[in-house]
Amino acid sequence: MRRRSVEYFRRDEGFLVLGSYMSGNNAASARCRETQPMVMSYSPDGSKKMAVAIVLRGNEGDSALPPAPGNSDVQLGIAGGEVVAARQFEGNATQEACERCRKQLLAALQRDGLPLAEAEAGGYFRLAQYGPLHSLSTRVNEIWLAVKLG
Incomplete structure (x- = not known):
């Protein structure tokens, strides 16, 4: 899986920069297919990084790379x-909703004896969002925590 990402302070700024890349602001002036989910990473220090996952398959080949960005950000x-554990919730992904879901996922992992990866043990988590950004339909979200195996 190939991924594009940009650090941001306001969510709309991150969407604008990534949307511009996907609309052709890149070295090949190529439009990129939008994919799901939109993933935002949150660190305990408050920094955020938004990422868009791109899955390359079929005639594009496994070694195909997306075009170089036209924006250094x-x-x-x-x-x-x-390996990630995920817990789904619907509606707005407010800070309170994300924290509540993260705590529920942490409790389930602890109950099942699954240890967290190092970053997640320090408070890092990812929020995956599915569906159109501006829509009247209910938005589906997931909190992702990486776990250690073995």
């Missing part, structure tokens, strides 16, 4: 190779 990376 956009970063390209390769994601995968981890």
